Amino acid sequence: MGADGPSSADTVAGMGEFGVIRRVTEGRVQPPSTLLGPGDDAAVVAAPDGRVVASTDVLVEGVHFRLDWSTPEQVGRKAVAVNVADVAAMGAVPxxxxxxxxxxxxxxxxxxxxxxxxxxAEAARAGAGVVGGDMVTSDSLVISVTVLGDLEGRAPVTRSGARPGDVLAVAGRLGWAAAGLAVLGRGFRSPVAVVGAQRAPEPPYAAGPQAAAAGATSMIDVSDGLLADLGHVAEASGVGIDVRTELLEVHQRLVDVANALGADPLHWVLTGGEDHALAATFPSVESVPADWRVIGSVRQGEGVTVDGRPYEGPQGWEHWR
Amino acid sequence: MGADGPSSADTVAGMGEFGVIRRVTEGRVQPPSTLLGPGDDAAVVAAPDGRVVASTDVLVEGVHFRLDWSTPEQVGRKAVAVNVADVAAMGAVPxxxxxxxxxxxxxxxxxxxxxxxxxxAEAARAGAGVVGGDMVTSDSLVISVTVLGDLEGRAPVTRSGARPGDVLAVAGRLGWAAAGLAVLGRGFRSPVAVVGAQRAPEPPYAAGPQAAAAGATSMIDVSDGLLADLGHVAEASGVGIDVRTELLEVHQRLVDVANALGADPLHWVLTGGEDHALAATFPSVESVPADWRVIGSVRQGEGVTVDGRPYEGPQGWEHWR
Structure with missing residues (x-):
């Protein structure tokens, strides 16, 4: 650090664990579900359903985010968003x-x-409180978030309930974060719409409970890419899934970015993760809620096909590393 | 790695995230509270009380454990134990x-x-299931554990309920892990009793709900050292707390180790953390459960005293770094 760098009192070490915790928790507004917030040995959160949905995600600097590509505020939003999407994908509210x-x-x-x-900010958008945590020192920045959720009396929607004849639908955006990553990887910082999607996704939280209430037979958070995540549903359900490209929305903005970079926008839509859209199967077209778009169907067999054929090319986020 | 080192297939990178997760979860037995275990977007855990107690602790290699001092098995046990102690300290069962x-x-x-x-193994000892998680790569080993618990209809026992006239009691051991750390720090590996206490604590999980049922007015997990943690209770409750040394158990084994190292065993008992004993206050001596030992009292005022006087010397685990 140069002469303009923070003094020790302005660092984590200078403030100490308790100073940091006080700084990031004091004066925050908790929702009614937070019965006992930060500051004791553990928090107490309402679980009116008699069950609690829980998921953990870990984000590592240099692997899941870069502080030269994202602001710390965007990293905080993303860490919460990727977790909340997991409880939404069970049909629960965070x-x-x-x-x-x-x-x-x-x-x-x-x-x-x-x-x-x-x-x-992202917790408030999702309707959840930040109820507790732990702060330790390490060589690198690692953020672990655990999210709790309530099923409001509904059965959890798992990956294993898809049946032949079901329709496949998605809520939220596909391919935008992948386009943003491609842009950032070339050293550009715009267009903001796709770069912002990479820096801090905006999963369609409400669409999860909506799908559960509408009778979704299976659901998953699209974190690794549509085809890769549908592969998990197909395997868990013992079915095959077919995606119809004519039903996929390839936004003109993705087309423009892809043209500029010499890339294939459909490839981003099919294999790009990190937008945290939700994918679900429903017993009929009529049962698909308004915020969801039908993009395919469930068939007997196994694996995921695109327009009836195996998709050529890498499937999933590993391509993007 | 030498010629005897693991091949790439025997490493985390070789197996991949899903391979690792399968390897550490398949064939494990879940308790009845695990309604949906690992393998989906999120887990579902019973919360019969309508509330869920939750706490997170993060352990970092080189800070909270050393793989040259502890086996990986002990590290796993410790990561679970320090967390479960937090829900026990609220009076909840994990x-x-x-x-x-x-x-x-x-x-x-x-x-x-x-x-x-x-x-x-430690989860089974505590009666809890390992219901989910996440596996990512990073430069160093960081273990984040979140524990969920049920209050079984009782009010949570916080740090803020101690009242003048209450008696102070502890359950579990004090000073053993600190003695073990002193031994390890000198390059020794025995006596096993104290070294083992440092490597993998055995918190008295059942004593937490027991104290809550007996009417404990405040409770805390002793993780930073008795005096430091009682300081949190004194501050949160707006009271003073006095510890009587003649009531403290200084085990002969601690005396022997201290003599060998030229250390003060009482200092370990008063300031050593990491045994994860529980400390609680009760309205009367008669209300203290059998597994608990009275070690002092709550008075008007503020701060923590030992035999009526301020304790001279470092208070808490920072001394032990």
Whole structure:
């Protein structure tokens, strides 16, 4: 750090664990589901359904985000969003979040402030509280988020319930984050719409409980790419799934970006992860809720096909590393 | 790695995320509270009380454990134990655990197997299931555990309920892990009793709900050291707390180790963390359950005293770094 760098009092090490926790929790507004928030040995969160849905995701700097590509606020938003999408994909509404943060001792307090601001903002968008967490020092920045959710009396929608004859539908965007990653990887910072999708996804949280209420037979959060994640549904359900490309929305903005980069926008839609759209199967076209778009069907057999044929090319996010 | 080192197929990178997850979850027995275990977007855990208690702790290699001092199995046990102690300290019984694991790609699969074995063993001891998690690569080994618990209809016992006139009691051991750390720090590996206490604590899980049922007015998990953690209770409750040294158990084994190292065993008991004993306050001596030992009292005022006087010396685990 140069002469303008933070003094030790402005770093994680200078403030100490309790100072940091106070700084990122004091004065925040909790939803009614937070019965006991941060500051004790554990939090207490309402679970009116008598069951609690829970999922953990870990984000590592340099692997899942880059602080030269994203602001700390966007990293905080993303860490919450990718987790909340997991409970939405069960058909649950998020209630509480716990955050485990491991960061270098010389991390500026301002960076943690921004990460916390992003987390609280996205948590508020989802209707959940940040109810607890832990702060430790490490060599690199690792953010672990656990999200809790409530099923509101519904059965959880798993990956294993798809049946031949079901229709396949998605809610949310596909391919935008992949397009953003391609743009960032070339050293560009725009167009903002696709770059922003990569930096902080906006999963369609409400669409999960909506699908569950409408009788969805299976559901998954599209985190690794549409074809890769549908592969998990096909395997768990013991079925085959066919995606119809004429039903996929390939937004003109993706087409423009792809043309500029010499890429295939349909490939982004089929294999790009990180938008955290939801994919679900429904017993009939009539049962698909308004916010969902039909994009294919479930058949007997196994595996995922595109327009009836195996898709040529890499399937899933590993391509994008 | 030499010629005897693991081949790439025997590492985290070789197996891939899904291979690792399958390896550490398949064939494990879940308790009845696990309604939906690993393998979907999220887990579903019973919350019969209509509330869920939740806490997260993060352990970092080189900070919270050392693989040259502890086996991976002990690290797994410790990661679970320190978390379960937090829900016990609220008066809750643990139900489910979620594990976020960030580790270098060349981590041998056998290390993860052992960590997982330790986690499952300690989870079974606590009566909880390992219901979900996430596995990612990073530069260093970081283990994040979230524990869920059920209050069984009781009010949570917080840090803020201690009242002047209450008696102070503890359940579990004090000073053993600190003695073990002192031994390890000198390069010794025995006596096993104290070294083992450092490597994998055995918190008195059942004593938490027991205290809650007996009317404990406040409770805390002793993770930073008795005096430091009682300081949190004193501050949250707006009271003073006095510890009586003649009531503290200083085991002969601690005395022997202290004599050998030229250390003060009482200092370990008062300031050593990591045994994860529970400390609680009760309205009367008569209300203290059998597994608990009275060690002091709550008074008007503020701060923590020992035999009526401020304790001279470092308070808490930072001394032990």
């Amino acid at each position: 209630t509480g979040l716990l955050v485990g943060l491991a960061c270098p001792p010389d991390t500026p307090a301002s960076v943690l402030d921004e990460v916390a601001n992003g987390m609280w | 139900t489910g655990l979620l594990v976020g694991l960030a580790c270098p790609p060349d981590t041998p699969a056998s290390v993860l197997d052992e960590v997982a074995n330790g986690m499952w």
